[in-house]
Amino acid sequence: MGAFDLDILLGTLSPDVLMIVFIGVLIGIIVGAIPGLNGAIGISLLLPLTFAMDPQNGILLLGGIYMGGMYGGSITAILLNVPGDVVAAPAAMEGYPLTKQGRAKEALYYSIFSSMVGGFLGVLTLILFTPPLANLALMFGPAEMFFISLSGLVVIGAIAGNNVYKSIFAALLGLFISTIGVDMAAGAERFTFEAMTLRQGINLIPIVLGLFCFAEMFLNIGKKSNEVMTYKDQSIKRMTVIKDVIKHKFLVVKSSLIGTFIGILPGVGTTLAVFMAYGESKRTSKRRDQFEKGNTEGIMAAESANNATVGSSMVPLLALGVPGSPTTAIIAGALIIHGIVLGPSLFEQRPDVAYTFLYGMLLTVVAMGVIGAFGIKYFSYILKVRQEFIVPTVLIFALFGAYSIRNSLFDVLIAIIIGLFGVIFKKTGVPLAPVIIGVVLGPLIERNLTRAMTIAEAQNVPLIQYMLTNPLSIALLGFVILLLVIVLKMRKKDFGA
Amino acid sequence: MKKVIGLSSVALLGFLAACGDNNDDAVNDNNGAADNNGNTNEVNDVDNNDNNNDMNNDMDDDNDMNNDDNNNDMNDDDGETAEADPDYPEQPIEIIVPYSAGGGGDTVSRILSDAMSDELGEQVNVVNREGAGGEIGIAEMANAEPDGYTLGVFGYPDNFVLENTTDTDFTFDSFEYIASFDDVPHALFTSPGSGLETTEDVIEYAEENPGELTIGESGALGLLKVLAFEDEAGIDVSPVNYDGGGDLVNDLLGDHIDVASSSITAAPEITDSGGTPIGYAAAERLDMFDDYPTFEEQDLDLNMGVRRVVVAPEETPDEIIQALSNAMDQLGESEELEQAFSDAELPYEYLDYEELNDYLDEQNETLQPIIDENEDDF
Numbered sequence: 001m002g003a004f005d006l007d008i009l010l011g012t013l014s015p016d017v018l019m020i021v022f023i024g025v026l027i028g029i030i031v032g033a034i035p036g037l038n039g040a041i042g043i044s045l046l047l048p049l050t051f052a053m054d055p056q057n058g059i060l061l062l063g064g065i066y067m068g069g070m071y072g073g074s075i076t077a078i079l080l081n082v083p084g085d086v087v088a089a090p091a092a093m094e095g096y097p098l099t100k101q102g103r104a105k106e107a108l109y110y111s112i113f114s115s116m117v118g119g120f121l122g123v124l125t126l127i128l129f130t131p132p133l134a135n136l137a138l139m140f141g142p143a144e145m146f147f148i149s150l151s152g153l154v155v156i157g158a159i160a161g162n163n164v165y166k167s168i169f170a171a172l173l174g175l176f177i178s179t180i181g182v183d184m185a186a187g188a189e190r191f192t193f194e195a196m197t198l199r200q201g202i203n204l205i206p207i208v209l210g211l212f213c214f215a216e217m218f219l220n221i222g223k224k225s226n227e228v229m230t231y232k233d234q235s236i237k238r239m240t241v242i243k244d245v246i247k248h249k250f251l252v253v254k255s256s257l258i259g260t261f262i263g264i265l266p267g268v269g270t271t272l273a274v275f276m277a278y279g280e281s282k283r284t285s286k287r288r289d290q291f292e293k294g295n296t297e298g299i300m301a302a303e304s305a306n307n308a309t310v311g312s313s314m315v316p317l318l319a320l321g322v323p324g325s326p327t328t329a330i331i332a333g334a335l336i337i338h339g340i341v342l343g344p345s346l347f348e349q350r351p352d353v354a355y356t357f358l359y360g361m362l363l364t365v366v367a368m369g370v371i372g373a374f375g376i377k378y379f380s381y382i383l384k385v386r387q388e389f390i391v392p393t394v395l396i397f398a399l400f401g402a403y404s405i406r407n408s409l410f411d412v413l414i415a416i417i418i419g420l421f422g423v424i425f426k427k428t429g430v431p432l433a434p435v436i437i438g439v440v441l442g443p444l445i446e447r448n449l450t451r452a453m454t455i456a457e458a459q460n461v462p463l464i465q466y467m468l469t470n471p472l473s474i475a476l477l478g479f480v481i482l483l484l485v486i487v488l489k490m491r492k493k494d495f496g497a
Numbered sequence: 498m499k500k501v502i503g504l505s506s507v508a509l510l511g512f513l514a515a516c517g518d519n520n521d522d523a524v525n526d527n528n529g530a531a532d533n534n535g536n537t538n539e540v541n542d543v544d545n546n547d548n549n550n551d552m553n554n555d556m557d558d559d560n561d562m563n564n565d566d567n568n569n570d571m572n573d574d575d576g577e578t579a580e581a582d583p584d585y586p587e588q589p590i591e592i593i594v595p596y597s598a599g600g601g602g603d604t605v606s607r608i609l610s611d612a613m614s615d616e617l618g619e620q621v622n623v624v625n626r627e628g629a630g631g632e633i634g635i636a637e638m639a640n641a642e643p644d645g646y647t648l649g650v651f652g653y654p655d656n657f658v659l660e661n662t663t664d665t666d667f668t669f670d671s672f673e674y675i676a677s678f679d680d681v682p683h684a685l686f687t688s689p690g691s692g693l694e695t696t697e698d699v700i701e702y703a704e705e706n707p708g709e710l711t712i713g714e715s716g717a718l719g720l721l722k723v724l725a726f727e728d729e730a731g732i733d734v735s736p737v738n739y740d741g742g743g744d745l746v747n748d749l750l751g752d753h754i755d756v757a758s759s760s761i762t763a764a765p766e767i768t769d770s771g772g773t774p775i776g777y778a779a780a781e782r783l784d785m786f787d788d789y790p791t792f793e794e795q796d797l798d799l800n801m802g803v804r805r806v807v808v809a810p811e812e813t814p815d816e817i818i819q820a821l822s823n824a825m826d827q828l829g830e831s832e833e834l835e836q837a838f839s840d841a842e843l844p845y846e847y848l849d850y851e852e853l854n855d856y857l858d859e860q861n862e863t864l865q866p867i868i869d870e871n872e873d874d875f
Contacts, residue, residue, distance in 0.1 A: 044598040044625075048607060141753030182629060185738045187662070196636060196666065200628030266747050321766030322747045329743065330598050337604050339840040343769030406633075407624055443740075451737050455754065458711050458735035 008352060012359040020057050021360055024064020025367040031065070032072020033379075035213045035394050036401020038085040038205075039069020040327045047330055055338040056356035060364075062331050063357065067119055067310050067364040070270075071372060074111045074303060079104055079382050082213045082394055084401065086204070086271045086436050089212065090278040090302035093433070097294035104380045109241040110299045112372035114252055117245070118304030119365040121256040122263065122311030126318070127358045131344070133312070134319030137264045142451035143467040147476035148265065149444040152272045154480060156434045157487040158279035161292070162495050166430045174438020177202055178446075185450045197410040206402045206415035207439055211432045213398040214419025217391050219426060224387065238373060248300055251281055255301040259308030266316055266324035270309045271440045275433065277305035283490055307368075311361060318346060318354065581823050582816035585645055589620040593641070593649045595634020597627040600742075601762065601843070605679060605805040606650040608837045609828075616824045630717035631655045632665060639667035643810040645817035652803040653677075653857060654864055655717045661868045672808040673818050674857055676825035677848045679838055682779040682802040683722050684761040684789075685712075689771035690752040696730075696775045696795045699756060703732035712756040713748055715739040721864070722758050722801055724871045729797050760803060761786050762842055778802055783844050800863065806853065822850045 011017070031042035042065045050058030073088030078095030095107040125133065140148070153171065160167030180191045181201025192198040245252060255277035262273035281301030282291050291298055314331075316322040321342035323329035335342060340350055347354045382390075402415040425432060456466035468474050592610050596602040603625065610621040626634035635656050638649035649672070656672075659665050687693040693702060703710045712723050712734050723736045737754055739745040742763065749757040750770045757767075761777040764786060768774065776792040778799045792799040807825065809818060828834050829847035838845035848856055 047598055048623075051607070051611075138747060138751035141748055141751055182663075184630075184740065194664075196629075196633065200633050266743050316743075316747065320746070320750060320770050321763075322743045322750075324743065326597070329600070333598065333600065333604060337608075337841045339842055341765040341769065341842075343766045345769050406628060407626055408628075408633075447740060451739075451748075454735055454737045455711050458709050460709070 008355040009359055011352075012356055012363065017057065017060065017356070017360060018363065020061050021064050021363045022367045022371075024061040025068035025364050026371060028065035028068020028070075029072035029075070029368070029371060029375075030068075032069035032084065032088075033075040034072075034397050034401070035076055035080070035082040035084040036209055036398040037404070038073060038401075039066050040330070041401070041404055042069055043327055043330050047334055050334045051337055055335060055340055055350075056353045056360070058334050058338070059331055059353070059357050060360040062334055063310075063314075063361050064364045064367065066327055066331070067307065067361070068368055068371075070119075070307050070310055071112065071115045071303075071368055074115070074299075075108065075379050076382075076394075078107045078111060078299075079380065080390065080394065081216050082398075083208075084213070086208050086440070087274050087302075087306040089208075089433055089436065090274060090298055092212065093292050094295050094298035094302075097292065098296075099383070101294060103236075103294070104383060105376055106236045106241060107294075107296070107299060108376045108379060109236065109238060109373075110245065110296045111303045112369065112376065113242055113245045114255075114300040114304040115307040115372070116365055116369045117252045118256040118259055119307035119310060119368060120362070121253070121304075122260050122308035123358070123361040123365060124311070125260045125308075126311040126314055126361065130315050130319050133264055133315045137266065137316045137322075137324075138320070139470075139472050140265055142448040142455065143469075143473040144476055145265070145268065146445060146448040146452060146467070147473060147480055148262075148268060149272070149441045149448065151476070151480045151483050152268075152275065152437060152441045153445075154483045154487055155272075155276050155279040156437055157484075158282055158490060159275065159431075159433060160491075161429070161431060163429065164491070164495075166428075167434050170425070170430050170432070170434035171438045174435040174440075175442040176438075177207065177435075178439045178442030185447065185454075197408075200406075202414055202439075203405055203411055204436075204439055205405045206411045207418050208436060209398050209402050210415040210418025211422040211425070211435060213394060214415060215422025215426055215432075217395050217398070218419055218423050220387060220391050244296070245300060248297065251284070251297060252300050252304045255281065255304040256308040259305030260312040263309030263312035264315050264324070266322055268444060269313060269325045270306055271437065273309050274302050274306045275437055277301045283486065288494065307365075314361075317342060318357075319344060580816060581820040582645075582814070583820075585817050585820045586617050586619040588646060589622060590617070590645070591647050592621060592623050593634050593638050593647065594623055594625050595627060595631040595638075595649075595651050595655075596625065598625050601681065601760075601803075602650065602652050602805060604841050605838075605843060608834070608841065609650060609678065609807065612828050612831065612834050612837075613824065616828055630659065632659050632663065632717075635659065636666040638808065639671035639810060641810050643812040643814075645809060645813050645821065647810070648675075648821075649808045650805055651808070652681075652718075653806045654860060655803075657861060657864060658717050658721055658868065661865075669857075669861065671811050673811055673813055674853050675807045675809060675818065675821050675850060676829065677804045677806045677853050677856075678829070678834070678845060679843045680779075680802055680804050680846045681760045681762055681844055682777045682783070682791075683718075683799070684759060684764065684777035685726065685775050686749060686757045686759060686763070686767050687773045687775055688749045688752045688755055688757075689773075691755045693755065693775070694773055696790075696792065696797065699775060700730045700732055702755075703730070703734055707733045708735055710734040710756060711737050711754040712758055713737045713739050713745045713754040714758040715741055715745050718801075718803065719758060721867065721871075725799060725801060725867050726758070726797075728867060728870070729799050761789065761844075764789055765842070785839065785842065785844055804848075804856070806857075818850075825849065 027042055028039055031037040032039055043062050050061060070087060073083055073085045074091040077083035077088035077092035079099055081092050081096040083089045083092045091111055098107040156167055156171050180198060182189055182199045258277040259273040262276060263269060278298055278301050281297050282288055285297050287295055313324045313328050316324045317328045317332055323332045340353055399412055402412045405411055452467055453463055456463045592606055594603055594606045606623050610623045613621040626637055631651060635651055641647035657669055660668055693699050714720055714723050714736055720736055727734055742759060745757050746767060748754050749772055764774045774789040776790050776795055778801045779791050780793060782791055826849055829849060835845045
């Protein structure tokens with residue numbers, strides 16, 4: 001890259017660009033905060049609007065929603081224990097216990113400031129290192145993707161509680177759910193019972209909504225407000241939290257880097273990044289016994305990691321034209337309709353679009369910080385609302401969210417059924433996060449393994465040999481084994497078995 | 498700070514309102530003017546036009562023309578029996594797209610819904626119903642009320658291949674095929690490190706190393722395209738299935754597979770990163786993709802591609818089909834529409850009702866034997 005254009009930089013600071021960034025981030029935070037909606041839904045809703053805009057402003061609007069949405073989910077996760085998206089799940093696991101202790105505002109401040117650090121580092125990486133990182137992404141073929149996805153399963157061990165069997169059950173259940181549907185490689189139908197609706201498989205979002213939203217709300221029905229949470233006008237200064245975040249600079253930067261690197265890989269993306277950073281923070285924390293009881297380090301790690309993926313998931317999109325996630329695929333659509341060719345030549349042929357977008361993304365981090373830091377006081381007013389109003393409102397949004405992914409009532413049904421299972425899991429202490437990790441990683445592990453098998457067969461080499469032909473895949477296998485050893489040691493120390 | 502709260506609640510309300518209207522803000526925005534045009538043949542008043550962007554203004558001009566024509570005898574020239582229903586449409590129209598937002602099929606339907614809103618004088622909304630390679634959405638179109646208010650846009654031959662390879666709720670005849678605006682030819686790309694530069698190289702390599710060449714494919718048509726290439730070139734390759742175009746291109750550019758089977762519209766991005774388009778399935782070179790060779794030039798008879806078709810459920814009244822077909826003919830003459838397609842790098846080629854149905858019959862005959870011969874592979 002290297003080309004630094006002052007005109008474009010100044011252009012980015014023009015009032016209309018600033019306004020677009022601000023509006024985008026605000027919409028993103030709102031759709032992210034509403035249980036059941038997320039940044040991807042916000043982006044697909046506003047996609048048609050960008051057709052009439054200049055391409056750089058259009059994608060900046062969408063980029064703002066992406067950035068804001070990644071943060072917004074944490075607000076309701078922390079306050080109501082209903083993460084609308086997988087990426088906010090750790091924020092709920094650590095933040096909601098704090099809310100119950102009357103420390104909601106503190107948790108929200110931790111969330112916004114670490115989100116800012118993560119978002120900033122992610123975008124900075126995008127600006128400075130796009131070409132080399134894009135080449136790194138290309139090195140990840142079927143074998144490499146298989147190993148990295150496998151490492152995600154190992155991470156479950158780190159975040160699991162004292163009953164390992166319950167976690168294993170949860171992970172296996174997630175993997176099982178992911179097998180439902182038509183297997184695209186062989187065309188075989190699995191667990192579809194000849195029903196067309198099951199052939200498309202079970203979408204991730206209804207599962208997330210079911211486990212996190214519906215289950216929580218079902219459990220809250222009939223409870224008195226003060227049993228669930230209390231509103232306290234906690235007198236915590238922003239500076240106190242900022243100082244603590246700075247004190248944990250190593251943790252925040254490390255988590256941001258985990259988010260950045262994993263975010264680059266197409267398909268694996270955010271979920272793995274968030275849980276890996278969260279698990280890593282648990283490993284290194286001195287207050288490990290505080291996890292799931294309100295550990296601010298967990299919030300910092302997960303929140304910086306998820307916002308870091310915003311910038312880095314655009315690396316393959318801008319550099320190669322390869323969208324790494326559903327969200328970036330929609331952003332790609334917004335550019336394609338304007339006839340903008342993504343790939344290395346983007347920076348030469350349309351530097352106006354490319355650089356305005358890159359610098360503008362930095363502004364989205366600023367806008368997110370401003371809205372977040374000043375809005376937190378008002379966000380926490382949600383806690384004053386009586387439970388009788390919260391439960392139906394959240395349920396309605398969640399129903400709407402489940403429907404809106406594919407405009408399908410079937411998805412709503414799935415969300416409700418999974419919600420009922422979620423209630424049982426919560427009552428019996430089965431952890432929910434491993435289910436989600438299983439659902440996300442199952443297809444990645446399976447599809448990449450079948451691809452590796454096909455290619456190995458074509459090349460007439462044994463599968464093992466193909467999987468370990470290049471240094472990167474050997475290194476990744478080493479990483480999986482190392483991770484396994486670390487997790488086992490950690491568990492032995494904590495639980496003695 | 499009160500302002501932030503105020504703004505958020507306004508944005509929230511606006512957002513919810515937008516959701517209620519089937520996910521399409523742009524259409525809402527354009528519709529003020531179109532509503533007035535539609536059924537009454539009134540001349541647009543100036544105020545309405547001011548609110549629209551350039552494209553809409555031009556469309557409105559066409560619209561005036563069309564509304565005058567609709568009552569004349571132009572239908573008779575088409576040689577079709579039914580008269581166009583003069584009252585259609587009286588309410589908003591929904592277009593089901595069986596693919597997710599952001600992809601090629603989605604882009605086509607959004608461009609069309611915009612133009613159709615102006616042409617028909619009623620709001621036309623796009624609804625994405627993706628899943629199972631298009632099967633979910635296509636089945637829903639087939640089962641929709643045949644009243645002309647639920648239409649569909651999908652890529653032919655997705656429906657034909659699905660129908661022949663899986664147990665679907667629809668058949669080819671579940672639809673009235675009204676018009677088509679673009680034809681995207683199938684193309685093959687070789688990876689940067691494969692050393693294969695031409696179709697000849699690929700065939701030669703595959704002949705010397707039977708079964709060793711890996712060709713990545715994705716989507717309902719992916720495998721069919723690879724099998725057709727195998728048959729035509731008389732070679733044996735290993736197809737590798739991918740979930741979507743993104744994964745596929747990533748593995749091609751990273752040299753994890755030798756060849757990718759995709760459409761020619763992916764050429765600019767792939768060429769940019771070092772991949773080579775070795776050929777595409779068109780009778781002759783398209784202006785848009787002038788730099789790349791066709792299969793025809795290389796003596797391969799591979800005429801396959803994706804045509805986005807506008808369809809209605811089969812029992813839709815002839816009068817409505819006729820009205821839609823007339824509207825499509827008007828759009829087929831719109832230079833703005835053609836421009837919108839070429840801006841999005843979609844090879845534009847308008848086929849009217851009769852041309853499209855002839856084309857589809859011919860394509861079905863070409864595809865059927867390929868599917869039958871390779872039944873075991875699906």
